[in-house]
Amino acid sequence: MRGNLPPWYKLSSKRLALEQSVLKDIPYFSLEGKAFDSQKRLIVIGSLNYTLERSGKIENFRVRLVYPDEFPRRIQRVFDHDQRFNIGADGHLIRDYQLCLTLPERKEFSLGSDRLTEEVLGATLIWFDKRLIYERTGKWPGAAEKHGTQAKIDLILEKAGLQESQSVKRWVGEIYNSALQDGWYMSLDVYGHCPCESGKALKFCHREEMRSLFKLVKEVAILHLPLENKDRA
Secondary structure, three states, rough: OOOOOOHHHHHOHHHHHHHHHHHOOHHHHHHEEEOOOOOOEEEEEEEEEEEOOOOOOEEEEEEEEEOOOHHHHHHHEEEEOOOOOOOOOOEEEHHHHEEEEOOOOOOOOOOOOHHHHHHHHHHHHHHHHHHHHHHHHHOOOOOOOOOHHHHHHHHHHOOOOOOOOHHHHHHHEEEEHHHHHOOOOOOOOOOOOOOOOOOHHHHHHOHHHHHHHHHHHHHHHHHOHHHHHHHHH
């Protein structure tokens, strides 16, 4: 719980009633039950219903939504309730059978809005469709976004328009691999050449983007430092 604020459903009883109504009105979601866990978080269990286009077969996928105290300013975590699928990064199912729906930094959901749950369950339905394809083909359909730090790096490059720059990718790859393998990272020389090969000094080119990338790499390096060196990081 953040600070001394009570959980979201105690801040407004109307918001809880609205949430119950939203869950019941989503046509592809069948609400099975709801309860509060030992930490007083709302837990919702229900099934997504999906009709396959070619065969007309109806697929059902039971999910569990765990509401954060800060909902709707933060999205629910969504879990494969029956542990139907195997955990794995390629299948976008992470530890504890939690679905990887999106990178939070992409800000793809309407935080704070009444539509948040519908958006989250809509994304879950798309995840389920893609996961069924992955089960058949062994390949995730569409763009296979990475996870963790590498996904954040890709997003920074994408926003800067550098996702196709081979020189920047090499630069990031070198410092990232050094951080990962040795817990080592170089100092960021703002007066050196920008890795985008514009010919400009980094300070006058992609300084902010590279500083953001460098910060992520430094965090990786500290995690992989030898134990005896961590206190000096």
